[in-house]
Amino acid sequence: MSRRLATMRTSTEQQVAAQRSPSPWWRSAVVYQVYLRSFADSNGDGIGDLAGLRSRLPYLSWLGVDALWINPHYPSGGADGGYDICDYRAVDPDYGDVADLEALVADARQLGLRVVLDVVPNHTSDQHPWFQAALADPDSPEAARYHFAPPSEEPPNNWRSLFGGPAWSRTPDGRWYLHLFAPEQPDLNWRDPAVAADFEKTLRFWLDRGVSGFRVDVAYGLFKDADLRDNPGAYSPTLFGHGPEQAMTWNQPEVHDVWRQWRSVCDEYPDTMLVGEVCLADLDEVALYSRPDEMHQSFSFRLLKSPWETAAFADGVQTALDAFGRVGAPVSWVLGNHDKDRQVTRFGGGALGTARARAAALLMLALPGSAYLYAGDELGLPQAVVPDEAKTDPIFFRSGGERAGRDGCRVPMPWNDSAGVGFSPDGAAEPWLPIPAEWSGYAVSSQTRDGGSMLTLYRRALALRAAHPALGSGDATVRTDGDVLTVRCVGDEETVRCVVNMGSATVLARARGEVLLASTSRVHASAGSIALPPNTAVWLTED
Incomplete structure (x- = not known):
């Protein structure tokens, strides 16, 4: 069997930063992304809201996450799921008001949870x-x-x-x-000082209300080529993000000064952070947004966009560790979000996709850095099929129906096995997106009682991650051997290996220590080895 070994420790700078005492919370936090419109409807209008989210905070505490990131809650023109904003210092009446958000932050703090808001500086609504x-x-x-x-x-x-x-x-x-997005989303000109001044007011407005930071939408945008020159290539999405073909519209050097200014604002508010959406093909360029005087983090989307292959995942992990390590920043890992098909579906659908999603969850939660979970991924939700007449995503309409759009990953959460899956109270209006009839089988209530459910796996994994600092905070090395990917996480007091079999045949892995957790019950250990079925992951301590 051919063997490829890819090992490189994270940089000295990253190790030193990670070992600070106390380490900043965001370096290894597990952050739960809430698509507010689809999480919990408190008043029966078919739309999720802040009061509904507030009522479900105990669930997030029980699950074991550290923080929640809320997709845009602002008054909006409604053209792009809230990302076309009319007023950055208010709350859309569909969701509540500023007092509701303040109450949410206060309740979250009582449960040990932090609240991160979405901010959209690249464009406004045409109704602004x-x-x-x-x-x-x-x-x-x-x-x-x-x-x-x-x-x-x-x-x-x-x-x-x-x-x-x-x-x-x-x-x-x-x-x-x-408008680099929908026509209802005109791009702002960040060369006008009034734009920067107004956004600083926005940051302070919400920080003064106790939020713990911001997810920054299109953080690689803002500035455009000053002469509006043609791009050298037509827009064509690459596997991992924008590259040289979009040189005039994205990643202009001036944008980094914006993040230095925003970082200085956050520095005035202890324990707050910025995490950027930076969709660039070159991870070294992505990492530059997380230099010590810029944003605290920028997402690594490699695992979100990689096929289920050992080489692709190994490269996605190692490349991120290397790139972010060179600037002394932690990696922010992502497997799912509101813009991509659900991972169960991406990984093959059905039982196969579910097995792979379970294994991928253990891999991501073992890696050093922060982990961002998308609401519903902990339930193993597949991509929903939304009828064309019910779709709302501008991608579907702007492409003339050639692209399905993102509605399928934004369908409301199933909380129980009732007809409305507990998203809204009894007698409510129809939900803003139709909920598949079979989704009652994914409900939180039923999975809570099932010791083998996806939800139970996530909860156990998060508890173990909190109890074993080598997971999420260790110094990682990456190794591949055929279809097996191993990440060795070395902490101050112990070492934990995450071993993932991404192939189609059972393999034997060395097991000298304790089995902390496996993604399936079909894992069997004996005599210093462990039989790992296809599409399975395991966490192992080392003696």
């Missing part, structure tokens, strides 16, 4: 007062806060929207305006 003023008067100060071009036959350049079609649309008076 600034853009409305810019439409009314091309010479207004607000017009300088967006990217406008004079009337002409053709758009100013070849830039394309990520949601499909051109990135330029016309105003009623014939001007062109830039």
Whole structure:
């Protein structure tokens, strides 16, 4: 059997930072992402809200996470799931009000949970007062806060929207305006100082209300090429993110000064943090956003976008450890979020996809750094099939139906086995997205009683991660042997190995210590070895 060994310890800088006493909470936190509209509906209107989330905080505490990140809660034009914002210092009435958010933060703190908000600095809603003023008067100060071009036959350049079609649309008076997402999401011009000044007010507004930080949407955007030059290539999503073909629209050098300023603001509020959505193909470039004077973290999406293959996962882990280690930052691992198909479906669907998702969960939760869980992944939810007539995602409409869009990973959470799966109270309106009839089988209530459920696996894994600092905080090395991936996590007092069989045949792995947890009950240990079935992971201590 051929053997490939890939071992490299995280850098000295990362080791030193990770060993600070006390270590900042965000370096190894498990953060639970809440898609607010789909989590829990308190008033029966079919839409999840802050009061509903507040009522479910004990569940998150019981699960064992450290913090929750809430997708946008602001007043919105409704064109892109809340990511087209009209007022950054308010709460959409569908979700409650500022007092509801303050009460949520207070309750979470009582349970030992921190609250991280989503902030969207790349673009606003076209209903934002600034853009409305810019439409009314091309010479207004607000017009300088967006990217406008004079009337002409053709758009100013070849830039394309990520949601499909051109990135330029016309105003009623014939001007062109830039939107790298939907037309209802005009891009802000961060070269205007008024934009930066207003966002600093937004940060302070929420930090003063006790939140513990922000997830920054499109953190690699904000600045565009000052001369609006053509991109060298047409928009074509790469496996891991944007590359040189999008050189004029993303990752401009000026953006790093924004994060230095935001970091200085957070430094005034103890124990707060910034985590950036940085969708770039080059992980070394992603890691630069997490230098010591910039954001605290930037997501590593490699595992989210990798096929179920040993080499791909090993490379995804090692490349991230290396890149972030060089800047002294922890890795922020992601397996699922509101923009990608559910991992059970990505990994093959059905029993196969579920087995792989269970194994992947143990791998991610063993790795040094923070882990971001997406609501419902702990239940093993598959990607839901949403009828075309019920879809809301602009990707579906902008692509003329060629792309299914993201609605299938945003369907409301199943809490019990009632007809409405406990998302809303009895007698409520229909949920904002239809819930598949079979989802009652994934409900929290039934999985809580099942010792072999996905939910039980996650809860056990999180408890063990908290009890064994080598998991999540150790110094990791990566090794592959055929279809077997091993991550060895070395802590101050113990070593834990995570061994994943990603192949189609049972393999034997060395087992000199204790089996802490396996992703399936079909793991058998004897005489210093362990039989690991296909698509299975195990945590093993070392004597």
